[in-house]
Amino acid sequence: MRVAVIGLGDIAQKAYLPVLTAEPGLELSLMTRDRAKLDRVGEQYRISRRHPDLDGLLADGVDAAFVHAATSAHVPLVEALLGAGVHAFVDKPLDYSLAGSRKLVEQAEAAGLSLMVGFNRRYAPDHVEALEHPRDLIVLQKNRSIGPEQARPFVFDDFIHVVDTLRFLVPGEVTRTSVRHRAPDGLLHHVVLELSGDGFTALGIMNRLSGSTEEVLELSGRGAKREIVSLSEVVDHSGGRPALRRRGDWVSVGWQRGFVQMCRVFLDAVRQGVTLSGRDALLTHELCEQIVRQVEDGDGAAPTG
Known part of the structure; x- marks a missing residue:
């Protein structure tokens, strides 16, 4: 091919x-x-x-x-x-x-x-495994220290991963969406997205003035909590005793972050004559557009949906 x-x-x-x-x-x-x-x-x-x-x-x-x-x-x-x-x-x-x-x-x-x-995080093994974990509350923080930016590149180039990962992980239909942000000088400093539905709440957070580059996903519910750090470490909390699992020494970064699996899905589809639709990805872009318009309109905390 x-x-x-x-x-x-x-x-x-x-x-x-x-x-x-x-x-x-x-x-x-x-x-x-x-x-x-x-x-x-x-x-x-x-x-x-x-x-x-x-x-x-x-x-x-x-x-x-x-x-x-x-x-x-x-x-x-x-x-x-x-x-x-x-x-x-x-x-x-x-x-x-x-x-x-x-x-x-x-x-x-x-x-x-x-x-x-x-959207490689949909194929990262720890994220795929997270679909089997209780997800009454999902909190994803993908913070950066590169400084504020205009809303459109901030959201579409960077925060879009947070938006799509929340959409992937929510355990049911989203019935309410709200956005909060801070852009005092016309540049977006931080943004918080909330998606909620029957029995769950998901929060996506990005702060571009955090002083740190980090990605931490927390999933909790029914007396258990799982924390995924930088797509490479998993900490399970249950009964007050955290258990840490790191990426194996022989597991490649490309596999751990989902790039290998994602590329194979695309290539196998082409080989087998299966047509992959961009419709679901478009829903993520629609939500990003909604966030950008709210920031550009100067609305700091209006709920939608």
Whole structure:
């Protein structure tokens, strides 16, 4: 199967290429406008098919593509790929706008092609296992120390992982959504999302002035609590005695963080002729759009839903 990797930034080099180059049966090609990077990464992974533009890549032939270019380039790139009959895997988000995201989902559906969004936490083994744990209360904090930012890139580039992970983990239908935030200077400092339904509450928190980079997920209910730290450590609390389980010495970071499993889901679908829909991912983008509009409107705590 001929598979392209478009965009060779940090996420492509650290998370995806180590996985894809280890998968059997793939003929890989690379694309980036940066010729020096194209040759350097091509030499590193011994990939001879290298293209500085999309026209050359498509002319060379490709069945599926992993798109890791800048978010602002997603819509034109993915439109062209889908128009050429190429299945697409796209780093989150699909686009900074809901309209652009919806356009891609609808185009993929009309063409009968797979469109998958890179929400790796849905495939991380500790998160998948968490679906079997009591989840009356879910608290996910993904804090950063990189400073405040405009609401749209803050939410769509970063907080979107929190939004999607909560949607994945909630144990029932969400009947109420509320958002709180702080943006005193026009830049978003922190945001808190609450999703609730019959018997559960889920809180997603991001503080960009926290002084720390951390990701901590807590699930609790029925006398038990599970804490997942940085997708690599699990602490179970029951009866006052915490039990710690760390990632095994021989377990790869790509597997622990869900990248291996996620890539295989996409690749297996292409191989087997199964079409993956982007509709559920679009619901995450819709919620992100709702958060951004509330922040931009200056509404600090209005419930919705």
